[in-house]
Amino acid sequence: MELVLIGTAYMAGLVTSSLYFPPLVGYLIAGYVLHALGVHPDNTLAHLADIGIQLLLFTVGLKLKLRSLLRREVLSVGGMHLLIVTAVSVAIFFALGGYVSGGLVLGVSLAFSSTVLAIKVLDDNGELSTMYGRDVLSILILQDIVAIGLLAFTSGKQPTPWALGLLLLPLFRPLMYRLLNASHADELKLLLGVSLALAGGMLAEQVGISNDIGALLMGVTLAGHVKTDELSDKLWGLKETFLVAFFLQIGLTDLPGYDEVLQALLLLALLPLQGGLFFALFLVVGLRARTAFISSLALMTYSEFALITSSAVIDAHLLPPVWEAIIGLAVALSLAVAAPLNRFSHRIFSFLEPFLTRFERKVNHPDRLPSSIGIAEWLVIGMGRTGLSAYQAFCQQDKRVLGLDADPTVLEALLADGRRVVYGDAEDNALWEKLPLSKVKGVILAMPEFDVRASSIMQLKTRRFQGHIGSICFQEDEEAKLYGLGASFVVNPLIEAGRQLAEQMLDGNPQFTLEALPNQGC
Template sequence: MDILESIQIQDPAWIAVAFFFGLIFKKLHLAPMLGFLAAGFALNILGVSNDSFLNELADLGVTLLLFTIGLKLQLKSLARTEIWGTATAHMGIIVIATTLILLLLSLTAIQTFADLGWEEALIVAFALSFSSTVFAIKTLEGRGAMSAQYAHVSIGILVIQDIAAVIFLAASSGKVPSIWAVLLLALIPGRHLLGYILSQSGHRELLALFGFVTALGGAAVFELVGMKGDLGALVFGVLLANHPQAGELSKNLLGFKEIFLVGFFLTIGLSGLPTWETAIAALILLLIMPIKGALFYLLLTRLKLRARSATQSSAILTNYSEFGLIVAAIALNVGWLPAEWVTILALALSFSFLIASPLNSHADDLYEKIRGWLVRWERDERLPEDREIFITGNDLLILGMGKVGQAAYDEMSKQEQSKIMGIDVDHSVVMRNKAAGRNVVVGDASHPEFWSLFTDGHQGVKTVLLSMPNQQSNIIVADNLRKHGYQGSLVAIALYPDQEARLKEHGITQVYNVYNEVGLGVATHLLETKQ
């Protein structure tokens, strides 16, 4: 059904309710998505049921989400041991462990678990093994950490989990891909045509329209050959991941994706009316979450991640997933799972979000408190991103080597007395800067232990420019620098006056408004041309 035809008169009211719940949760310093989820349950209690408009909205949001994930995904990254090794080992171990726990619970007097056989327990365990892609992406975007090392690892693990879910869905439906699915191989050379069209789309409305057409078209193409449409959206995003405008396209779709995902969270809350029995069962399932998180941490540190990176990644992945609900719904349709377990898993997912949100908000604080115990699990061998950095001889550090950082580097390098080092968390950005002849290294400046990587301390550094696009990251870095005894000049960029004020509250020496500086630069060049 067309999404416009499916709109009913009450639908705008439900979205307004979601907005007000989201606003309340934001004021409580919790993720707005939890407010959207709470709005769904509140509406459910009031007797509101799912309708086609909200379902269409939710489906479109998830499709755009997977497409934008694909735009940021480098396939070669999935081949890294810390990603595929963690994902496969974790899923295998957690499914076995959870199945055994559920079978033990079936021996108790708790009626909800008493009816579980080993087949049902295995399906529930499989559903609980997934981590939420929606939660992870929104959390990382909120932090401005999509380019961080632990973000790449987390997203890679989630993609492998999603592939496992798609395989399950295909197998459980009893369908096999059409013989025409082999034609999808033509997409590999066809990506050049897609890239050309993207290049011709400009930077405004045509760019957004191209994104919609490609995401929905990719989903439709995969559905035509008997494959999951969401996988098609993901694959079409991957085909464009290496295009120069991939990042711009992703940002262009961000606002649309945010709006449509509100429908997704509302549909979760509206998916079933909770009862005391289902709520208690869901709360019991939360006891598996610490096991899930601890196993992620153990595997990631064994595969050479530093303790802090492993902590951040584990915190993001310690939750239950929307894919678990999809698995449960499919199992229900084919008669493999009782209907009440769909509601139980929906509640467990919701409760896990309520726990995971503050956990991620305070992950750094938690890490600092138990750092001594966590670092014991680190390996001596490091990944390339975590190796020591030497800054001797540099008096200017530029943290964040995007367009602003590059422009500042090039301008300051004209002064012979300036010895500059750039640092960026994104390996691809570092490689581009190195190719341009700049002295740039990989590093996560928002990492609490970032300065411990410098074997020679920060002596000699006179000025640090904070040019990262996310203001919260700049604030974190400023706080960490002052905490580690840095007394030199701290300079930062801002877009809005309220950001300038907040940066100065955190010990920033000078703050430059990007828009003002652009205007000053243009005026300077105009005056030069008149002379």
């Protein structure tokens, strides 16, 4: 039976991913197919699904940073969106004749966006560390916290007086930190993360609280350690594997009928309104149209948490069981639509830009593009290790250099060190259109993504930039393509590192010279 479940999920996920849809859609379809063939889930599948949810909430806890949630964009946009969608949903359920409590929980659930899809899209595009990427991630975490509260509300469990003991978990933080520091091997980090998540779930169950809450609290306790991002990355694949069981279970529960399909399609038709609401709220807090559009598109989905909370609501008899099939299908369809839209989000905005930019507010905000570069004659785009090294080399030669980067944390650190840097996203066409280049002698492109470097060169050539264009490359085929687009010179950092190592070693050993080495393969 296990082979049938896993094999079917894999084949369905393979087909959907080859069509540029999230594999999650395939897992739900696999569940529907297996149900139609007469396959019924057993307790093992439910247990694996429960572990997947605990791991999911544990990783959410690891990323929970209070400072990031208290920012204006997160509280105002995320909070107002939740309130508006919830109010509308409750009104609709009340008008349809009842289930107000269930409608309240379901309405909030439908305001959640897919954490898995949004993070994957931003990570694939190299935008997770950008200003809007961090805003999206923080809003998703805020939604996850609200989802945890809903699970606690709908679980129906009465906590015992010992539940207050969970507040003492931070006392064990030094021990947990020590265990994580001692876990040098990757597999030990993975085992520690799973153990802590399950331990939190077990402790919570013992005091009458949902095990999901316990897993989250355990993650929050460990949050703040320097290795939590590494631990979260280790758990990502395992968590996704266990969540396959959850999505299969949804599909195996029941096949949606004609009425359920119509209601799921109706929910899907409401998604553009949800995206439009996000866009409007982002504009209100001062973001530019491009930033607001890309962020809204990443959030314009229904969340996996909607499946979890709707299941809990149905178990608590606040909604009829038919809603589980409706929500499952609506989530799958929303992900199927959102995946290709996010894949081409920048192209879509370029097409809509003349219309959408009319709604921008003219206010001061860190998202604003630089209107001046001062007396800078050299620009370094992308202030990572390579870009910072180039910046320092210019400074040592007393050149007038300015650095640009889209990561606000990088900018804060560099500004604190006295560097001349400003915010600038190289993927934003408006940056290249407004950047004053008349006095600039050269631009160095040190961004890690090839597509961004290539589009930047094309933008500079479109502006008829006459200065030098330098770029890094990491693959053999990238060098010729970048030269073909108009780069003045292209450097592979790894090749240059090997060459410098050899030169420095020879400089330190006078008995060897490059000419004295045998010409074998050189």
